[in-house]
Structure formats: structure tokens, C-alpha cells
Amino acid sequence: MFKPESLPTPERSIRLRSLLHSRSRAWLLALLLGLVTLLAAATLLALSGWFISAAALAGLASVGAYGFDYFRPAAIIRLCAIGRTAGRYAERLTSHYAALGLLKDLRVHSFTALAQQRHSNRHSADTLQHLVGDIDLLDQFPLKVIAPWLWACSLTALVLLFWYLLAPTLLIYAAPCLLLALALPLLTVRRAKVLAQQDTDASTQRRTLLLEPLSMLTSLLLWQRWPDNINRFSGQDKICLNLQLRQQLLISRTALLQQSLLALSLILLLWQGSALVANNLLSVPLLLAAMLALWALHEALLPLCQSFIALGLSSAARDRLNRLTDVSAATPLNKPEPAAPLCLNVNRLSARQSGALVGPSQLSFKLQSGEVLLISGASGSGKTTLLQTLANQLAFSGEISLNGLPYSEWQLSNTVGYLPQQADLFDLTLAQNLRLAAPTATDAQLWQVLDDVALSNWAKSQPLQLDTLVSEYGAAVSGGQARRIALARLLLTQRPVLLLDEPFAGLDPATTAHLLDTLLARQRNGLLLIVSHQQLNVPGAKQLQL
């Protein structure tokens, strides 16, 4: 029905207004169908009322069936009945289709935006869980804000037009209250926005107050500190519930006031209508139709009362999403790539992980193509921080230069390969995981690299071989194996500079020796930096003790 659009380019941050742009035709159709449905429902009610009243009038006047055209209204009534049913069905399908499309766009958008950030690894799993939730909140904007307002305004305009056509004085009496009822929810905009923001903040606070005691439950119990921690959480929970109550009260009170205004409008309509009927300016069946049209409007106006709470939640979600996916400065891509032979020069380098209290400071060393640097030191001495800095993932002070030019002047993404201690494997097959690094690698190349990291025997013993599913939680893969799969993947990229963080942890001496030989052979013309707490026997290697 709709062509899948191409992936959006995430240059700008998300704006609520532009949420409808990417799927404009689908949204337009959904909005139109919704309007048709509501119109059909209103017409069905008003026309049925007019029909039986007119019929009663004709019956009383003994005009009977002969003077009264009952075929046409009956046909329209049937049409409206079908229109309402089909319209609602089609509207729900289209709007869900569009909303799911929007969900897809937003996911791709935020994914691409995150991908453009240089230091995205700083986000905790919890933050990312929120990201997913926030994306899901954004489809409330078209569904709960735009659509209800569009429908309510159009339908109100049509009802007003109908009244005007019947008798302009009807409009004068009944319209003000109706318009007030329509506009009333606008008064809640600011309040709703504040409440939604408070709600978001309070929920975050509540989550922290729960997560922390939970993570140290046993100690807190032993130290008799659990009750007061949980009391603090319960206090925050009360605040959250209270905010929820206030949101509900805002909606309920608006609805109450709106319904009262509509009731007043109805009474005024009847009051003026009876005067018009008395003067023979309006027939009773048409007055009934006018009243029923107003009656049918209730269904369209009621959803407006909660629209601004939905708006507040959507914009809070949008803000968080934009903050998280903020692309501060796009790096220009026209920098040169360094060519072999390489010469790495580090001078008085200091760096810190974000939030860390200590880190490596004032380090200097020099490394040429074909050389190996073995880095050792106590836990917390900054080995990992050093590797991350050399991988161009952390800000630093001092100098790092490659072939005489500072790091920042080079395009390094095809030059430097970094293996972190916690290697990420994805919920994909072994081959798919490896091919992330080299999409065009043949099976033979994959087997070769698995052999290099001493995993080919293991892979051959798996029933599905290269198609074995490896995930973080996959039972088939141990921590050491996961690390070696990640190393194999990194080797496939054939980067001249390799930074490896504890690649031999948990390996027996024979495997370690095999792996080390492979690495030395592969990096014969490149640079190899290894962080390891084990004593490694590499003749001619430079040593760095932190």
C-alpha cells in the first residue's frame, strides 16, 4: 500500500511537528478515515432522530406513506451505519500502520544518531532501556494529540454549519458554550506540561531509590539499614502516585467542566429552539436533529481533555531522546589515512575515564611498525584507560602522534583496532557476528581466522558450525570463547594498529602461545599493544609498567 521510505538522515534532533512528515500520506488517510467515521456516527444519530420525528408528523397528518419519501433517508441511514463500521476498521488499521512506521523511523533515527557519537559506550544499560521506552512514547503525539484535535475541530465546524443552515439564531445561543467546551482543554497545556515533567523526574528518582538498596540488599539487611532505605523509596513512590493523581484530577476536572458546558449548550439550544418552533421558523424534527448532532459531538470532544498530558509526556520523551542522541560535532571525513610504515609517538599523555578519580598520567613511549608493546600494572592503574585513549575514544592531555602528525589530523577508523575486556557479541550466528567486520568474507576466510584464535575445533564440534547462535546469554559460548570470537572478528578487519585488553585471560599456556604467535605473525608490519597481567614471552618486545 505504501512504499517503504528510505532511511532518514539524522542531522537534526527530533521535533514533534516533524513526526507526521515521514509518513504523511498514511497519517492523512488515517485522519480522514477517522473524520469520516465520526461524521457517519453523528449523521446516523441525527438523521435517525429526524426520520422518526418526520415520520411521526407525516403519520399524524395522515399524509401517510404517499406523501413521505422514506426511501432516501432510509438509504442514507444504512449508508452511515456501514460507513461508521468500515470507517473505524480502516482508520484503526491505517493509523496503526502509520504508528508502526513511525516507530521504525524513530528507532533507525536514534540508532544512527547514537552511531555518530564518538563515546556512546558511556550510556548504561538502564539509560538505553529508557531510550526504548521513550521511543514508544512518541507515537502518542499523532495518536492522542493531533488526531483528536483535528477531528474535534472539523466536526464542531460541521455541526456549527448545520445549525447556521437551520437558523442563525441557534448558533448565537448554543455556539459560545460549545466553542468554550472545545477550547477548554487548551487551558491545561502549561499545567499538563509541568506535571509530565515532574512525573518523569520523580519516576527517575524513584527508580534510583529502588535500584540502589536492591543491589546491596544483603548487606543492608545485615546492617539493619534496609527499612530506612525502603522507607525512602516508599516516600518517593507516594510522590509519584500523588503526581499521577494530580494528572488524573486535571483530566477529570477538565472533562467535568467540558461536559457541563456541553450540557449548558444543549439547554440553550433547546431554549432557543423552542422559541423558533413556536414561531414556525424551525420544525421539531430538525430541532431534534440539531440536538442529536450536539450529542454526537461528546464522543469527539472528550479525548481532548487528556491530550495535553499525552503531549507533555511526548515532549518529555522527545527531550530525553534528543539529549541522549545529541550529535555535538560531526567530524569531517576528508582527513587522510596514515600509511605504513607506522610510527606512534606518545608524549606526556594523561587521561581519565569520565567520572574516574584516577587515570594514567604523564606517559611517554615510542613504537615503530613491527614492534610490540606489553603493558602491565596493578588494577586501577589505568591500563584500560590508556588503550581507550589510544583507540581515540577518550579525551586526553599531552600528545599522541602518528607518523609525525597529531592523532586528530588522521582518519583512524580503518587503522586502529581495539579489543575491550568485555567484548560485545550480538544475538546473531557465529558467521553473522564475524561478518559484521568483513561483510564479503568467504567461509574459508572465516574458518582461517577461527583457526588463528584456536576456535576452529570448537566451531567444528557445533552441530550448526558457522551458523551456531552466539549471544551473551548463549549457553554454547563461555566468556573466554566470546573474547576470542571478538578477537577473530577484529582480526578480520586487518587493522595495522591493534590494541588488545587482556586477550589471554582464562586461556591455558598452549592456547596462549598459539594465539600470541598468530598475533605476532599478523602484525609483522603493524603495531601491537597488549595489556596483560600474565608474563608473556615476546623477544624484543617493549615493556610499559603503569
Add this chain to the structure above:
Amino acid sequence: MKARTPKLTSPSQPAQQLARLLHSQRKRLNSALLLAVTASLLFILQCYLLAGLFAGWLIASQQGIPVNSAQLLNTLPSLALCLLGRPVLQYYREHLSLAASQHIRSSLRVQLLAKLADAGPAKNQYGNDGSLSSKLLEQVDALDGFISRYYVQRYLVLITPLLLVCAIFVYSPLAALILLVTAPLVPLFMILLGNAAAAASQRQLQQLSRMSGRFLDLVRGMATLQQLQATERAAQSVANAAERYRDSSMSVLKLAFLSSAVLEFFSALAIALLALYLGLGLLGILPWAKEIIPVPYQGALFILLLAPEFYAPLRQLGSDYHAKAQAEAAMDELSPILQRHAWQHPGTQLLTLNSAPHISLQQLHILTAEQRQRLAPVSFSINSGGRIALQGPSGCGKSSLLHALLGFVPYQGDILINQHPLTGLERNHWQQQLAYMAQYSSIAAASIADNLRLAAADASEQQLIAALQQVELWPLIQKLPLGLNTVLGERGRGLSGGQLQRLALAQLLLRNAKVWLLDEPTAHLDGATAYRLHQLIGTLSQGKTLIIVSHQLHGLDWLDQVIRLDNPAISHIDGAQYVQA
């Protein structure tokens, strides 16, 4: 298929648990229902008044009698009462429902927290801390729709149509019959709708969580993807997953919406049919009743005004149905915690330890709640001040043994502390004299001093510094600009894994406990750091009775004994020898 199996074995379990939860708030919910029924009655009255008003006007205008405002004035007070009364009743109904929902949710949270506190270190059998907190927060909140809307609606869907049919019957049995003919379809469609919607939303939820899982999986590994320059391919994979989700859920939604569309169709058809029947009847041209007016105008209008309301509650129920599916899914997640068999440590004896105690285990045997074996019977004893390690394959019950000593787990056999059975001791009092340390330390996002004072609330600054000196952290902390008041990040961010465990050791020192129970305190540390921490523990724990569970014995040469739990005949190996072997 996997996810559906528990459903097949216990089909009504989440529903029953939900019903039990609602019990405490029955008064509020029933009052809400009463208000809703009253609103329905007011609606009937409102229609009756309007029908009478219009009938009066119609007859007057037909007979040429001038319409005066007296009739409207007479009706006005009661009409205004109906028009304004319904929103007011609705307002209080919402208020009561929300109050009920909030009470239930917050008491459920308290209940869940009590169960978790009861489980102690075994809480992680129900999920990691992140998923536990999302259970306690999001999943409990997911019950809201069910409590505040669905419960009342479920009764309203029967009561309101019944009231309306009774009112209509007074005027026209045939019209009531028309509605009743379409009404059988009500229970039928409730079942249809229920099954279709439940299955649909269940499948949709699963699909959604799978898609979110894929997205999360890729975003978490973003650094790696950037490294490999594979972000574009990954973005394509995200797009494909979302596309597949849309296609599959659209086909499910088509069915789910169809059932409510059929309902909608009947409601529209019933109104159209009624209008035609009543209209043609008023014209006197019904084929079976020519020249007769079966239902006079007032009755006809009354019926016509009521008819749309006949189906309204059912339509509402249809759209609230996902609230029920959501609540049942949430209950499914929560029930393992709620159904945890509460075990109360029975003892009352206050045993104050003045020195490291002698601990003796005699045929200690631990079973799970399902009577599966968690720890095979084991006997050994530790002298006062003795220090031992427990080893064995994962799942052999090492941690459970510690949990039993902590007083969190029921057991068979005997644990004797200085010859006093553990079950005879008052639990809180016993626990206060224990020091416990696990893989992840108990460090909060607070200052270093506050973290230490969690363990010992009234320790002086001097005492804190002394403890930090003992764990060799003071030189580092001394150099920080804020010293003891340096604030650590979430989960102790700012310090390395080894430093955090040292800080945890400082907490233990401040407690001055005589019994130390350590559960793999170095499992996540690299070899060298683990070695140094093990050595430090050896220095600091002299004179304590200590049990450490550890995979590696690297640096534990100070132990008196290593006990292997996989061997049915417990082997006692000298610590030093074992390390050399």
C-alpha cells in the same frame, strides 16, 4: 511455544491472583460500579425527559397549538440534573477507581519488597537488579488499567444493556427483541473478542519485546559496531526488524480489529433497523401492521435515544481489553516472587559473640521450595578463628550454604554456633554479628564517608581513616581534593573493581564482626588484582571465623582448609598443598 506452556498448565492463575489483589479494594471498586450504574439510570431518565419534551412539541406543532416555554421550564430542572449529574458521577467514579488502583499497587510493592528482603541474597533467582526493579515499578504499574477501568467495565457490560432493555420493553417489546436478538452476540463476541484480542496482544507483546531486544542488543554494542565500521549494516538490521514487526503485527491486528468491527457493525445495524422499524411504524406502513402505529412517537424517540448506549459499554470493554492482557502478562512476571514460600527464622535466643565462634555443620542438607536438592548433605566443622574455602562446580550449593548460615534459607540437619543451634537464635541479632561480602560490593552513589557509615552509622572520622588505611585505600583517597567526602557515581563509579572491593572490606572492618562469609568476592577481577585482594583478606581476617567461596585459590595460602563440595566424601586438603598442586 515455550512462553505459552505455563499458560496451558495453569490457565486461570494470573486471573485468580488479580482477583485476590482486588479483594482489599472491593468497597471502592463496588462504589465506582454503583456510581456507573446510577449514571446509566440517569441516562435513561434523561432520554425519557427529552422524548417527552419533543413529543409534546411535535403534537402541539402538528395540532397548531402554539408551543410555549412552560413545558421546557417544567422539564428543565430534572433535565439539568441528568445532564450535569452524569459527568459528576463519572468524576467520582474515576477518582475512586484511581484510589483503589493506587492502594493496590503500593501495597503490592510493599509485599514484593518484603518477599525480596525475605529471600535476601537469593533474590537474584528472580532476575538481576535491573529487571527486578522494572518488575517492581513498570510491571506493577501495568496493573493500573485493569484495576481502574477493566474491573468495573466487566460488570457494566452486563448491567447497562439489561437496564436499557427493560426500559425499552415497557414501550416496545419488539424493539427490545431486536436488541436482544443482537445481544446473544454480546457474550459470543466477548468470547471471540477476548480470545482473539488476548492471543493477539500476547503475540504482539512478545514480538515487541523481541524487537526491543534486538535494538537494545545492537545499541549496547555500539562501541564495537563503531570500531568495526558496521553501524550502517546494523541500522539496516534495526530497520528490518521493525519492518518485520510491523508486517507480523499488522496481520494480527487485522483479525483483532475485525472482531470489534463486527461488534460495531451490529451496533450500527441495530440503530438503523430500529430507526426504520420505528419510522415506518409511525407512518403506518409496516408490512405486518398496516395503518397501525405500533409504537407512538414518544416511545419511539425514547428507544432511539437509548439504542446507541446499548452497545457502548461493550465497545469500551473491547478497547480496554488490552489492559487485561497487559495485567495478566505482568502478573505472570510477578507471581514467582509473590508465591515465594515465606520462611521465618524461628529462634528467639540472643547469642552475643565476644570472640570468633566455633561453627559446626552436621548433615546440613538444603532443598529448594520444589523439594529439589540444592546442597547435598554435608558435615564439617570450623574451629574458633578457623578460616576455610569452599570449592565445587557451579550449582553444587556453595552459595546456598552461606545463605543458610546468614539465616535466609531453611535447611535440614544442624548448624551449631558454639554448640547453639542456629535456628534457635534470634535472626536479626545473629545477622548483626556477621560480615558478608559478595561479587559486587555494597557501594551506593554517595560520598566515601557515607558509604562507610552505612555499615557503622556512628563511626568517627578517625575510625573511617583507620579502616581505609588497613585496606590500603587511604593513600589514594587522601590525595583526592575532597578526601572522604568525594562522591562516588552510580555503583561506585570512579573507583576500579579492586578498589571497590577494598572499600567493601573497610565496611566489614568497621562492623568488627566475628564471622566473615565471603561469596566469590574476586570473581570479576583479573588475576593479579584478585591475588592482592585475597592476600589482603588474609591479613585482615586473622582471628575471625571465615568461610570464603572462591573458584581460584590464588593468594589464599593462609587458609586452614579447602573443602570440595562435589565429592560425596568430603575431602580435607591443606590449603598450601592445594595451591601447589
